[in-house]
Amino acid sequence: MARLSATTPLIHPDCEIVDSHFGGFTEIGAGSRILNSQFGDYSYCDRFADIANTEIGKFANIASYVRIGPTDHPMQLASLHHFIYRSASYWDDAADDDAFFTHRKSRMATIGHDCWIGHGAVIRPEIRIGTGAVIGAGAIVTRDVPDYWIVTGVPAKPMRPRFTESIIARLLALAWWEWPHGALRAALTDFRSLPAEDFLARYDG
Numbered sequence: 001m002a003r004l005s006a007t008t009p010l011i012h013p014d015c016e017i018v019d020s021h022f023g024g025f026t027e028i029g030a031g032s033r034i035l036n037s038q039f040g041d042y043s044y045c046d047r048f049a050d051i052a053n054t055e056i057g058k059f060a061n062i063a064s065y066v067r068i069g070p071t072d073h074p075m076q077l078a079s080l081h082h083f084i085y086r087s088a089s090y091w092d093d094a095a096d097d098d099a100f101f102t103h104r105k106s107r108m109a110t111i112g113h114d115c116w117i118g119h120g121a122v123i124r125p126e127i128r129i130g131t132g133a134v135i136g137a138g139a140i141v142t143r144d145v146p147d148y149w150i151v152t153g154v155p156a157k158p159m160r161p162r163f164t165e166s167i168i169a170r171l172l173a174l175a176w177w178e179w180p181h182g183a184l185r186a187a188l189t190d191f192r193s194l195p196a197e198d199f200l201a202r203y204d205g
Contacts, residue, residue: 006025033051040056049068054108084100085100167200
């Protein structure tokens with residue numbers, strides 16, 4: 001029997017899930033924290049991922065210890081400390097700063113389809129990772145990443161595109177990530193064995 005389900009995400013032990021939604025065939029690794037985020041169909045994260053305020057496309061591959069949407073501190077104020085906005089934790093007569101948290105939640109990161117985000121990478125709020133992009137292990141991403149580009153380093157810098165512009169355009173037009181589950185199964189042998197250009201020759205005509 002298949003381990004993943006079209007209707008219920010596989011959430012491993014010791015996860016914290018708040019205000020988040022999951023598509024079919026999704027999986028959340030043990031000890032992960034997912035806040036105000038959405039996982040598209042077939043996307044997963046490995047152990048101890050920390051993902052906040054993020055829209056994730058389909059078939060995203062998120063390695064362990066990745067952090068997406070890390071929160072900021074108010075650098076323009078006299079103090080950075082969260083007593084300023086988590087004030088109710090410190091005084092009985094003080095309320096938390098709701099406007100601060102509303103603004104934080106609005107700063108959504110966007111992860112495209114079929115990305116690979118390597119172990120320990122950090123993606124800042126409001127960043128867009130393009131479809132098919134690869135984020136190297138340990139990278140800190142502070143700028144948008146185009147479709148099918150590989151970026152590495154601190155801060156992350158473009159290394160090279162995965163394919164030629166023509167192949168990238170054809171893959172985006174084919175949009176195989178929108179195929180139904182049965183069509184993916186029918187093409188499984190070709191997904192496993194054909195280079196991208198040969199795969200396109202068979203399916204985009």
